[in-house]
Amino acid sequence: MIKEFKINKVVGFGKENFSKNDNLAIEEPLEISLKIASKTGIHPLSVTMRTPGNDRDLAIGFLFTEGIINQKSNLSGKISAQVEENKLIVEFSSEFNPDLQKLKRNFYTTSSCGVCGKESIEAIKQVCKIPILKPETSVKMETLFSLTEKLLNVQKTFESTGGIHASALFDLEGNLINYREDVGRHNALDKLIGSELLKYENEDFSLKNRIVLLSGRASFELIQKCAMAGVPIICAIGAPSSLAVETAENFGITLVGFLKNGNANIYCGADKLDLNLENEN
Template sequence: MTPRPSSPAVTGARVLAYAGGQITERDDAVAVEEPLELRVWDGEKSIPLAVTMRTPGHDLDLVRGWLHAEGLLDGDPVSLGQDPDTPNVVTLHAPNPQRLLASARVGVTTSACGVCGSGSVERLAVRVCPPVWTAGLLSPALLAGLPGRLRTAQPAYDATGGLHAAGLLTPAGELLAAFEDVGRHNAVDKLVGWALGRGLLPLGDHLLVTSSRAGFEVVQKAALAGVPVVVTVGAPSSLAVETAAALGLTLVGFAREGRFNVYAGAERLAWEDTAGGGPGLSSTGS
């Protein structure tokens, strides 16, 4: 059952929802996330200029806004094209494509991804080793409390209310390190860099907890660092769910106030700890 009306911005997911010490299986809605590649036509071929992750819809407006913010329009008349057969590619035609290419600050917000969601995951899978989890089953009650433990290590957020955080924890819930940044991806990068500098990678038998939503990049960075379990306070995107499932990660979203949803990797959780018994015993619609 699709939990929401059909939309290019929304898709459905089946989740295990933990709340009040019980687990239920139900439908959920997740925001669609896919890469969009901007290419420039130089008169003979199209040249990649930038890739960004986005929710499909109003793509040409998105590209125009990006070009304006980067100062690349400069009064030149440009046209944008999008082939229905390759909806994740926008091609820009400009009177002076070489000037535009030379002055562009090329921005790729995901590493070496293709121009479709499945392509991105397949390319990422080549670089990722299977996640290692030997620490036994995780208590749902422990998972539900992890964002609170991360919250104790956010002094800059206390002062400003404007920063994200990423924390690395043991299976017992011990917070090993936490970093804050205005960018959720930056916070994760800081954490992975900290672990790399101490020779801790790959991070098998560790948990990554973030104060943000779970986009593709957060799951990607966790997978490349060998983290098997990702817990986020906010919602996951469709591509994050797809990536976690494909790479064998456990992905937990909406972890707050003693509850959470499991979008992938539920086999790492000790469901017998819940009053409702094993997963799937209780089911409800969205």
């Protein structure tokens, strides 16, 4: 979603300025609350700043990647209700009764949070239920090089604003399966994972044999979310952080950064890739 603003455009180091309309990505808060059959009342869980749209995907993806739910059957048939603008309630099934005290989220978002890399990785391992499996076939580098353009071709909000992130899901042949956009890179990924979980009818949800492409940098929390969903290969157009690489390595995830213009840095997991270019003899 976008909103139009009138701005003063300055060009040529101040030699010229003029008025024009500019499109910006909308950013608004979303309050996520829970309804649990065995507990009375509604229980607020989190407030996140996001781009409105696909709010149910965002809420479900957030609950899954934070280890609060494990599968679609944890949700009621109704799943969620948008009680008012920017407020959403997720309803759990009558058989699913999580401990509310365990729903308090630990935020590992900055290098100044005081949590070391080892502790962060171990925290994920305690809640991650899905093993990272090696894909059935090695992924060709030509396939990876094609992903960025395919994402840009469908990123309509980015084309209009230049200020929004995206996460995209591809199969091992490079076919685009799904994508989501948001002002927050973690929200875009939660929306993507949540939408895939809601489509999945079996108990053993996993994004095995899939590639995730991140439109920006690969931070720790994005690797964590992909690990929770069993993603074996993560590509980013930007750079990874050191903790992102360490996390990917610990979970057996292939992490590729700076994927653009026919170039790529493979930080770990090169064994899942076919590095032989087709035009080589």
